[in-house]
Amino acid sequence: MSAKITPPDPGLLSLNTATVREKWNLREMIEGCARHGIRGISPWRDQLAALGVKEAAKMIRNSGLTVTGLCRGGMFPAADRKGRQAALDYNLRAIDEAAALGAQCLVLVAGGLPPESKDLKGAREMVRDGIGETLEHARSAGVPLAIEPLHPMYCADRACVNTLSQALDLCDQLDSGKGGALGVAVDVYHVWWDPQLESQIERAGDKRLLAFHLCDWLVPTTDLLNDRGMMGDGVIDLPLIRSWLEAAGYRGFHEVEIFSARNWWKREPGDVLGVMKQRHQECC
Amino acid sequence: MSAKITPPDPGLLSLNTATVREKWNLREMIEGCARHGIRGISPWRDQLAALGVKEAAKMIRNSGLTVTGLCRGGMFPAADRKGRQAALDYNLRAIDEAAALGAQCLVLVAGGLPPESKDLKGAREMVRDGIGETLEHARSAGVPLAIEPLHPMYCADRACVNTLSQALDLCDQLDSGKGGALGVAVDVYHVWWDPQLESQIERAGDKRLLAFHLCDWLVPTTDLLNDRGMMGDGVIDLPLIRSWLEAAGYRGFHEVEIFSARNWWKREPGDVLGVMKQRHQECC
Numbered sequence: 001m002s003a004k005i006t007p008p009d010p011g012l013l014s015l016n017t018a019t020v021r022e023k024w025n026l027r028e029m030i031e032g033c034a035r036h037g038i039r040g041i042s043p044w045r046d047q048l049a050a051l052g053v054k055e056a057a058k059m060i061r062n063s064g065l066t067v068t069g070l071c072r073g074g075m076f077p078a079a080d081r082k083g084r085q086a087a088l089d090y091n092l093r094a095i096d097e098a099a100a101l102g103a104q105c106l107v108l109v110a111g112g113l114p115p116e117s118k119d120l121k122g123a124r125e126m127v128r129d130g131i132g133e134t135l136e137h138a139r140s141a142g143v144p145l146a147i148e149p150l151h152p153m154y155c156a157d158r159a160c161v162n163t164l165s166q167a168l169d170l171c172d173q174l175d176s177g178k179g180g181a182l183g184v185a186v187d188v189y190h191v192w193w194d195p196q197l198e199s200q201i202e203r204a205g206d207k208r209l210l211a212f213h214l215c216d217w218l219v220p221t222t223d224l225l226n227d228r229g230m231m232g233d234g235v236i237d238l239p240l241i242r243s244w245l246e247a248a249g250y251r252g253f254h255e256v257e258i259f260s261a262r263n264w265w266k267r268e269p270g271d272v273l274g275v276m277k278q279r280h281q282e283c284c
Numbered sequence: 285m286s287a288k289i290t291p292p293d294p295g296l297l298s299l300n301t302a303t304v305r306e307k308w309n310l311r312e313m314i315e316g317c318a319r320h321g322i323r324g325i326s327p328w329r330d331q332l333a334a335l336g337v338k339e340a341a342k343m344i345r346n347s348g349l350t351v352t353g354l355c356r357g358g359m360f361p362a363a364d365r366k367g368r369q370a371a372l373d374y375n376l377r378a379i380d381e382a383a384a385l386g387a388q389c390l391v392l393v394a395g396g397l398p399p400e401s402k403d404l405k406g407a408r409e410m411v412r413d414g415i416g417e418t419l420e421h422a423r424s425a426g427v428p429l430a431i432e433p434l435h436p437m438y439c440a441d442r443a444c445v446n447t448l449s450q451a452l453d454l455c456d457q458l459d460s461g462k463g464g465a466l467g468v469a470v471d472v473y474h475v476w477w478d479p480q481l482e483s484q485i486e487r488a489g490d491k492r493l494l495a496f497h498l499c500d501w502l503v504p505t506t507d508l509l510n511d512r513g514m515m516g517d518g519v520i521d522l523p524l525i526r527s528w529l530e531a532a533g534y535r536g537f538h539e540v541e542i543f544s545a546r547n548w549w550k551r552e553p554g555d556v557l558g559v560m561k562q563r564h565q566e567c568c
Contacts, residue, residue, distance in 0.1 A: 118521040120476075152437070156503045193444075195446070195450045222508075
């Protein structure tokens with residue numbers, strides 16, 4: 001079925017800078033995108049801090065790149081009040097940086113259990129409250145917040161929002177008017193297995209679909225964190241999932257985010273960008 | 285909250301033999317359970333084949349052990365008709381072995397994608413059809429089939445049934461009368477992260493809750509397959525999940541299944557059984 005789907009618009013390709021983070025700094029990433037005709041970029045905050053937000057914003061603007069997201073905010077659960085306040089401050093700063101870049105969204109990775117805690121319900125309530133307390137600032141700054149459900153294998157230590165359904169429940173609770181300030185980032189790596197994926201993408205609709213991240217699930221996967229595959233090297237039916245997003249009205253970028261310690265991080269980043277462009281056309 | 289829950293009945297402890305599989309054969313496992321006053325056992329088919337089904341059944345009977353499950357059937361998806369037929373035969377034999385042991389259930393691990401396939405929907409249909417074709421034989425043999433949803437990180441290569449909700453949908457489709465021939469195995473390792481866990485355990489009810497497997501989720505987890513923790517060493521709120529099963533009417537065994545290449549498999553199995561008994565009382 002998916003073989004019949006037309007290749008995606010190459011102009012929609014975006015580089016999540018995690019993909020080439022081991023060998024390039026943000027300046028080289030921006031220049032690399034420009035050189036390869038990649039029109040979107042999604043930087044990480046540590047890279048942004050190293051270059052300076054102002055300088056990065058200027059370079060990105062001058063290169064004509066769209067900032068398809070800033071990675072990342074979130075990490076709300078904490079052991080105490082002080083920790084929760086620190087998380088809130090961290091998110092307010094992230095929103096300001098995203099605004100300075102003109103980013104299409106700030107990606108939120110919820111955060112896992114606080115140290116020593118087994119209270120998953122409590123952690124999830126902290127995420128809900130944290131997003132709630134961040135939302136007004138995001139609205140004023142014109143930066144939509146994109147909750148990214150992470151694969152259930154990250155529930156304990158990275159994100160206790162683990163399905164699209166759960167992320168959309170949060171959206172409905174906190175932004176029932178669907179004003180555009182809150183939505184989701186759909187990363188195929190995290191959600192491809194979900195029996196409810198198609199129905200939840202439809203439920204999200206274009207108002208809530210703020211970002212679409214691509215990579216692939218390798219068999220075998222040898223590391224929980226840094227063994228993601230290039231599109232086409234794994235088992236995810238990427239054209240099918242893209243078709244679901246498009247049916248729901250999504251017209252945004254396709255952001256490639258590959259954590260790959262044993263393969264792609266070791267290669268010359270310019271080559272990685274070349275393969276990425278090709279696979280985007282052939283496998284997505 | 286969970287601190288207030290009373291410790292479980294020690295008579296409900298069962299050993300899934302995967303926990304000590306590196307150093308003991310089935311004969312030693314049966315003798316070990318008897319020596320330690322553990323009343324339940326759940327063997328794997330390779331161990332059973334090595335000892336012989338008849339001899340194993342006799343030894344288990346003479347030791348007064350309850351067979352809380354046989355591991356395992358399932359693995360339904362296949363590339364072609366011949367492969368699907370082989371899977372079916374494999375399951376019919378597994379049912380006969382479970383019957384010979386008087387096992388309380390045959391645990392079904394669905395199976396993942398066939399080689400080279402990205403058709404997850406198709407694989408899931410093969411699982412549904414495979415269980416459907418197996419069910420009548422299971423009914424005649426008096427062996428309930430327990431669908432075990434596996435963690436989503438195993439979706440590609442081990443099991444494309446990944447949530448309790450999905451497993452219960454299969455039960456409803458194939459055994460709408462809730463006659464007791466089809467149900468689920470709830471393994472905390474696979475389902476602890478699921479936001480719908482409590483509601484789906486309630487939905488299952490005692491008619492569908494055929495087995496309860498214990499271990500723990502370690503932080504960090506260093507291997508996708510063989511880095512499970514002993515109860516109490518990880519982040520799962522085990523008493524809370526047990527309380528949900530009990531509220532749903534479950535009165536069965538608590539089967540400890542720990543795949544642990546870096547720790548428990550290296551230890552003297554008698555010591556592992558001792559720790560298991562203690563942690564069952566203190567942490568479950």
